Amino acid sequence: MSQAETDRFRRRCAQFRWLAVFMVVSVGALLALMYLLAPGLLMARGDYPESPTRWLAQVVWALPTVFYLFAVWSIGAAMGQLSKGRLIQPTLVHALRRVGLALGFGGLLSVFGVTNVMRLIEGGRGGWAYFDVAGMTLGMIGGALFLLGGVMEQAGKVQAELDEMI
Known part of the structure; x- marks a missing residue:
């Protein structure tokens, strides 16, 4: 890889990092406004139109988004490390594990x-599992990324041993 290609790669990584930061901050701010700030202010004034139980149910439905935003943040952090010239293999291992989890x-x-927390909140109504295909897919991809991170970590250790022998 030429120096120009390396510089272009680092610039793209830096741009992607800022895109990830923008996404996490903007979506996180909107979630905080929708589920915490606005309802909190309305409850403090006594103008909240729904019961606190309904508000809690809405917060529970939004909880997986926090994990997904952390995954985006982790990708952005890895891109930031790569843009600074950090080695790809250890950065990728760490990112794959965090994003996978x-x-x-x-x-x-x-x-x-x-679904089960909602059953507790709503008094036992509903099923034991919500067959959310997107959630299932993200969970499976997360597991696969975590496992791939472990394989890459092991490969890095083997490579280091081989490098020491030569």
């Missing part, structure tokens, strides 16, 4: 956690 937990929470 975040997507996996978000998917599990979306499919099993949300």
